Amino acid sequence: MFIGFDYGSANCAVGMMQGAEVRLLPLSGDSDYLPSTLYAMDRELIAEAVFHGLPAELKAEYAGKRAAQLSRARMVRHELDLGADEQAVFVGEAAVQAYLELPEEGFYVRSPKSFLGATGLRPEQIALFEDIVTLMMQHIKTLAEARLAEAGEMAGAISYAVIGRPVNFQGIGGEESNRQAEAILRVAASRAGFSEVAFLFEPLAAGMDYEASLVEDKTVLVVDVGGGTTDCSLVKMGPGHRHKADRSADFLGHSGQRIGGNDLDIALAMQAFMPRLGLGSQTRSGKPMPSKPFWNAVAVNDISAQREFAALSSRKLIQALLEEAETPERLSLLLKVQREQLGYQLVRSAERAKIDLSDAASVASSLGYLDPELRVEVSRGQFEAAIETSLARVEALMHQALAQADGQAPEVIYVTGGTAKSPAIYARIAAIYPETPVVVGDHFGSVTAGLTLWAQKLFAATPVTPAANLAVTKATSEAY
DSSP, X not given: OEEEEEEOSSEXXXXXXXXXXXXXXXXXXXXXXXXXXXXXXXXXXXXXXXXXXXXXXXXXXXXXXXXHHHHHHHHHHHHTTOOTTSOOEEETHHHHHHHHHSTXXXXXXXXXXXXXXXXXXXXXXXXXXXXXXXXXXXXXXXXXXXXXXXXXXXXXXXXXXXXXXXXXXXXXXXHHHHHHHHHHXXXXXXXXXXXXXXXXEHHHHHHHHHHTTOSSOEEEEEEEEOSSOXXXXXXXXXXXXXXXXXXXXXXXXXXXXXXXXXXXXXXXXXXXXXXXXXXXXXXXXXXXXXXXXXXXXXXXXXXXXXXXXXXXXXXXXXXXXXXXXXXXXXXXXXXXXXXXXXXXXXHHHHHHHHHHTTSOSEEEEEOXXXXXXXXXXXXXXXXXHHTHHHHHHHHHHHXXXXXXXXXXXXXXXXXXXXXXXXXXXXXXXXXXXXXXXEEEOOTTTHHHHHXXXXXXXXXXSSSXXXXXXXXXXXXXXXXX
């Protein structure tokens, strides 16, 4: 059994073939999308949860590599008075709810994919991210198999998957970052129980979904603005191309960078919310408040910033600024964010405002978790101002992809990705090449659909010959 697996920055999704059509499997209640979040009552409990979900043949090796974490996990269970079978790690919406109930108590990660490929990670940090990704993949694979079993469509394991990946996981680090990130995904997929996996660039996956609808060949600029990354690819598509086993000659140019919905949410939180917490205010002596602690509070996709903000030194800095502040009542809210680790909630509130601004000129955001009376009016104009730098980077990526294509121009711009749903982002993309028609795809499902179609091409043969099939994917990737 094979699937297309979108391990996304904002959400995860799984697709399977049902006849000639792609079907997304429900992963969170009736929703096809599972939020990319994890919450653990203690980080040491993550390794314990991974161990319990491992295939039997991998347990001994893993136990040797994580002996210290597994030993500490037993101590943590005793300290927290948790029973041996009591759930202590949560994924998806359950993780969000656990965090909202006890934000300062546990370990919460939102969009772990955004951290993959980060430079300067120590071996123990890479091991932690391997475990986080593994646990999420175990959870999703188990959910997908259960859904298929409930529907009477499968009795057994999902063994093969095509997993989406951005062109570049990070803006810096180049191919070394990409290799590190893909290696983490490979290890996680193996520990989750997949016997063979292949990878496909996400903008190409999104484009394959669109290509299935074309009745004539086109040169298409695919712009995939996701939760954590933006990827652009100029691709020859259509009935003359889609049945090729090797598509390397069809891929004319690409670009990608870690800029996506998470960055927009953070920018909006800084622009709309942080002034209410003291950003832009002054000390009694007339000096401006330093912006760094405000940025660190909401930079939820930056490991260093989050570590620095959580440190005792950051708390002491805010307390010192509080004593000197012209408006101490504002700084006291920033201190509350630090003490109770509420940065994720601020960014979550900004994300909600961003979504609501798609249908309204302004929205009122309640920040009752900081102050029962605190409501902040957020306008579409504020949002557009906050994301201007990010939009300029998206535009630069589009130009970069075309610059690699020896002057070939797109006949169609195909826009996908959840973040592209924002009118401000769509308007900017459409204005760059005003003479070129813009087609808007399924904002959330197109990547998963493309991954599933590619999985069918690689793994549908019986018996499956992974080595030969993976060479096709490798050849495709090397075109970039």
